Amino acid sequence: MNTVTRPRILVVGAGFAGVECVRRLERKLTPGEADITLVTPFAYQLYLPLLPQVASGVLTPQSIAVSLRRSSRYRTRIIPGGAIGVDPKAKVCVIRTITDELIDEPYDYIVLAPGSVTRTFDIPGLTDHAFGMKTLAEAAYIRDHVISQLDLADASQDPAERESRLQFVVVGGGYAGTETAAYLQRLTHAAVQRYPRLDPSLIKWHLIDIAPKLMPELGEKLGRSALEVLRRRGIEVSLGVSIAKAGPTEVTFTDGRVVPTRTLIWTAGVVASPLIATLGAETVKGRLAVTAEMCLPGHDGVFALGDSAAVPDLAKGDGAVCPPTAQHAMRQGTRVADNVIATLRNQPMRPYEHKDLGLVVDLGGSDAVSKPLGVELHGLPAQVVARGYHLAALRTNVARTRVLTNWILNAVAGDDFVRTGFQARKPAKLKDFEYTDSYLTPEQVRQHVDRSRRVEL
Template sequence: MTRPRIVVVGAGFVGIECLHRLERKLSARDAELILVSPQDYQLYLPLLPHVAAGVLTPQSVAVSLRRRLRRTKIVPGVAIGIDAAAKVCIVRRTTGEVTVKPYDHLVIAAGSTTRTFDIPGLTDHALGVKTLAQAAYIRDHVIAQLDLAAAATDEEERRARLQFVVVGGGYAGVETAACLQRLTTNALKRYPRLDPALLRWHLVDVAPRLLPELGDRLGVKAMAMLRERGIEFSLGTSVASVDESTVKLTDGRTLPSRTLIWTAGVAASPLVTTLGAETVRGRIITSNQLTVPGCAGLYAAGDVAAVPDVAKGGDAICPPTAQHAQRQGKVLADNIVASMSATPLKPYIHKDLGLVVDLGGADAVSKPLGVELHGLPAQVVARGYHVMALPTFTARTRVLVNWGLNAVAGDDFVRTDFQDNRPKTLQDFERTKAYLSPDEVKKHSETLNVRA
């Protein structure tokens, strides 16, 4: 008798939690477990701003898959299409070879990419903070601007290199701006030729207020903390265009800058468009049991899925947060096991435990279980939450040691140049050009549909 094949696409919170639980619930005889992922690590995305600022090393937030998964076969590659009717997943391996993976159960947990708009120059010049490579590149880029500003003889060039623009007033944008502003402020003490008054960090967002998920009071408090540190805000506006040396805003202003960091939301992985399933705001509509209606053996969760938020009720869907993704992965595993034994599936129900925003140093705002905190108490909660959420003892130890070392010894200001010769666009870093059209999916499925 052939073992059922369970294929999981994506090594994020959903995929790894699901497989980790399946390995405990199913024996090797019960099912074949396969993970499709271009990386051999699970990325703890919430701490990427700390990597970009050099507070944490990249290894601290990149947890080896082989530390967590013992029996799962890892296929190095990207799922570029799904044929739900034929029950096959089309994979482009890291070698470039295109193959198919037939499945009995498929979990779509491919996560999200940076959401962009049709803004002239945006995709060519903006930097994102969605992958480990992007975080490492941003650090190098920001420090390079300080070096180039110190060497510049033209005053206008120096001003442009020392003005940094971050777009996005959510968690990613606020934390990235806060952490990098702290880094550059400390770094300027080592650049005697640069006037600290020239350093400008500018946070832009189309929304009328910062961090709306935290409520008015904490959003205002976060703004006050960051404004005191010198960060400027332009709310209710966005970017009209961007080129190598300027960022033009929709309110008519032009900011001379060589750095635009774009964190204005996320979009579901382009893998969703290859499936042809019903979507809402670009995310696959699922049942509250995380199944995809009308597609046998197909499940979706995390950033790619519009999962009903049963705790809130109505038409609410779960926000794309790590907290929900981790718990959805566990429910997914339970429901796959239940479907294999023909027992009822259970709905995903989880009440949000609260939100934390780390602004660097002793600055933070947090709302655990509805309790509003700011300053050092909020920072203790924020970092405590991240330590507990990290999936392995090794990762927790590395993060704690890095935080401690940074607090005692301060920042380092060196460029690694690891990313110097690779393409710098959002599409290149996030592989958004790799996916097939629905017609191409059908063609590959018919041509390559051989049991792998």
């Protein structure tokens, strides 16, 4: 029984959608109108679009980790942990804290914005040998790993070992994969000048994708421009190709090629967080089927948005759903907050509708392609638009200043190619970061909640 006088709003996830929702709730609700709680393992919002620049050392990790405690108004209670199950009937969210304790968090309204996890397939050796690119730890590890391959190749007397250490494979021709390959290739190109024993021609980068085109959302002309930039830098781009199997020292492509490599980076898309399956509700390709107001039909007080929800795209119509982009997630967060408040105040909710404003792809240096408001740009003008967009999207002036300072310093002074070693003795492959086995089934959620209630009685 709810003995709390104020309604309890629980927001799950501190990505673009969750943070925008919390910020809006804090601004528009009076202090005594509701209690706001945010569930997240880390007290920061990770600005994912700039993660490849952290991996390449252009930006420091702290510069894209926007402090929630700095950007909030201190009204939101933050639970350090991850939601692993939701019982919408009992209105309880099961949370595993960072100290591995299970706690039950009751709510009156829940906003589900848990984001996504890396999409993998049943490819032999993939999760054991591939690196992901969704967290700060993974980006920092990949930087250390790439530099260590240069160090080890420089020290090796074995030509076969040198070859495998100096070839790098990135899977995924979307924005994340393309920018990761572009930035890391620039890192190795600059670093090899400090290794006089290494032949620069031995360093090879491969970008592969099963799709027939690179970043098809950009259109024919800009996609071709991005492809030309990558190939001009010496990156071998293979389309219509994926990984057949992966091992510790080589990967096999689906076209039969075997590439000796110690570095396989997997960025081939995402799927909704496994938390979504714990509700036992209807889904669309793994994402919660919600209304245009982002409510979950048949479940009182449940809202879902971002990567984990199939939000109808009213701007396109014809049954389309919004793509899992930061642009949509941020605006959905604002609209969900307004709809939660409208429900609290017995006012009508409004549907989400937003026309995509464009796309930006930063390839490093003066190379970029952008499509703001349908205008196709490439080269320096596109780079200005891309970086201007990122600065505007960062939520605090401190974050903007850090990023801008890093860009200027890197452009003027270059990189020191230092390995931090923080993650050197820890596993850091795909299987070590997703924690997909931590989630409960719908039946386990109900059993846990029932057991907890019996203990309380």
